[in-house]
Amino acid sequence: MSELYYPGLENVIASETRISFLDVDNEEIVLRGYDLIELAHKVTYLDIVFLLLNGNLPNEEQYKGLEQDLKREAGLPKETIQLLRLLPKNTHLMDVLRTGISALAGEETEIDDRSWAANYRKSIRLLAKVPQIVADSFRAVNNQDPIEPRQDLSYSANFMYMITGQVPTETEAKIFDQSLIVYSEHEMPNSTFTARVIASTQADIIGALTGAVASLKGTLHGGANEAVMHMLLEAGAVDKMEPLILGKLSRKERIMGFGHRVYMKKPDPRALLMKEALQPLATAKGQEHLYQMCLIGEEVMYREKGLHPNLDYYAAPVYYLLGIPIDLFTPVFLAARTIGVCAHVIEQHENNRLFRPRVLYSGPRNLHP
Numbered sequence: 001m002s003e004l005y006y007p008g009l010e011n012v013i014a015s016e017t018r019i020s021f022l023d024v025d026n027e028e029i030v031l032r033g034y035d036l037i038e039l040a041h042k043v044t045y046l047d048i049v050f051l052l053l054n055g056n057l058p059n060e061e062q063y064k065g066l067e068q069d070l071k072r073e074a075g076l077p078k079e080t081i082q083l084l085r086l087l088p089k090n091t092h093l094m095d096v097l098r099t100g101i102s103a104l105a106g107e108e109t110e111i112d113d114r115s116w117a118a119n120y121r122k123s124i125r126l127l128a129k130v131p132q133i134v135a136d137s138f139r140a141v142n143n144q145d146p147i148e149p150r151q152d153l154s155y156s157a158n159f160m161y162m163i164t165g166q167v168p169t170e171t172e173a174k175i176f177d178q179s180l181i182v183y184s185e186h187e188m189p190n191s192t193f194t195a196r197v198i199a200s201t202q203a204d205i206i207g208a209l210t211g212a213v214a215s216l217k218g219t220l221h222g223g224a225n226e227a228v229m230h231m232l233l234e235a236g237a238v239d240k241m242e243p244l245i246l247g248k249l250s251r252k253e254r255i256m257g258f259g260h261r262v263y264m265k266k267p268d269p270r271a272l273l274m275k276e277a278l279q280p281l282a283t284a285k286g287q288e289h290l291y292q293m294c295l296i297g298e299e300v301m302y303r304e305k306g307l308h309p310n311l312d313y314y315a316a317p318v319y320y321l322l323g324i325p326i327d328l329f330t331p332v333f334l335a336a337r338t339i340g341v342c343a344h345v346i347e348q349h350e351n352n353r354l355f356r357p358r359v360l361y362s363g364p365r366n367l368h369p
């Protein structure tokens with residue numbers, strides 16, 4: 001059996017899917033047949049939501065229908081809002097989010113219906129409510145009242161509004177929307193795998209998403225975007241970036257925002273898109289040094305380790321400049337990824353085989369009490 005042992009399941013194919021694929025050789029992220037980066041330039045996050053759920057891009061009428069469905073389902077149960085305010089004020093926001101999403105199960109009338117249609121409706125409800133839980137998680141631990149969603153704003157602009165309390169400019173909303181697109185779906189990362197494993201027991205979509213939140217919190221995964229921002233702030237100036245990274249490397253520390261299990265030594269196309277967005281944003285906000293610091297970090301890591309930045313490296317300063325609190329970077333990632341996780345859970349339920357691997361036992365034998 002030992003020849004089937006791949007630590008970390010590296011290069012193991014765990015599922016057949018029609019959702020997405022990382023074509024590393026061609027530097028393309030395939031999403032239902034489209035190139036994710038081309039999509040990010042040409043369509044909006046809601047197009048991606050429709051595409052991931054239905055397998056095709058929406059026409060105008062379908063797009064409006066999706067927008068209306070999401071607006072109709074927006075709004076949190078008052079019990080959820082109260083619950084978030086009962087949590088200890090030092091609770092990590094990913095834990096607040098995990099609790100809030102989990103609590104939606106009690107309100108969900110179709111919780112145990114795993115049919116495609118019920119899972120679709122539940123996905124819409126999650127997509128309508130998760131951004132609000134994300135925004136409210138920050139407000140709850142800071143003793144602030146929730147901000148009600150605004151019906152007149154787009155999905156992304158409304159999400160930003162609920163976080164910052166301010167209506168973003170068109171440019172800001174566009175950059176944020178692009179970030180949600182590049183975070184929306186990425187084949188089989190740890191969090192999506194976690195959700196599929198949970199769904200494979202016939203457990204429900206809310207439980208599967210709750211598990212994905214727990215997975216995404218880790219700094220080797222989604223938690224990296226917050227860690228990147230802390231590193232940039234720790235450096236604080238362009239000339240401090242190189243010594244900071246070299247010092248960390250000499251202590252054998254991981255540099256957050258670099259490396260990737262699948263891309264290995266190839267660039268992450270999503271990072272390049274966020275890098276493109278960062279430069280004009282940093283100039284517009286009078287914070288050009290942030291962009292320069294990122295460039296230096298990128299040069300140093302390539303020179304020292306041959307590693308490229310991943311999405312989190314450039315998403316972090318972009319979110320910072322958009323006024324998103326650092327503690328919300330990973331929760332925002334989760335909100336964007338909700339659609340990817342939902343699509344995978346639906347696919348798992350449609351064509352299920354229980355995940356149940358084996359172990360390579362290296363413990364003692366023949367002991368007796």
Ligand code: ACO
Pocket residue numbers: 008219220221222224253254255256257258259260261262305307310311312
């Ligand atoms: N900083 C320093 N060295 C690194 C880094 C890094 N960020 N990433 C990989 N390495 C080195 C390792 O030390 C190791 O070197 P060695 O062979 O000399 O020991 C080699 O590269 C391979 O590393 P592994 O840990 O075996 O690679 P793995 O595929 O398990 O790790 C991971 C991938 C976890 C993403 C890793 O690159 C990492 O820790 N990155 C930092 C965290 C991060 O940015 N996570 C976000 C991932 S993307 C996302 O979630 C959107």
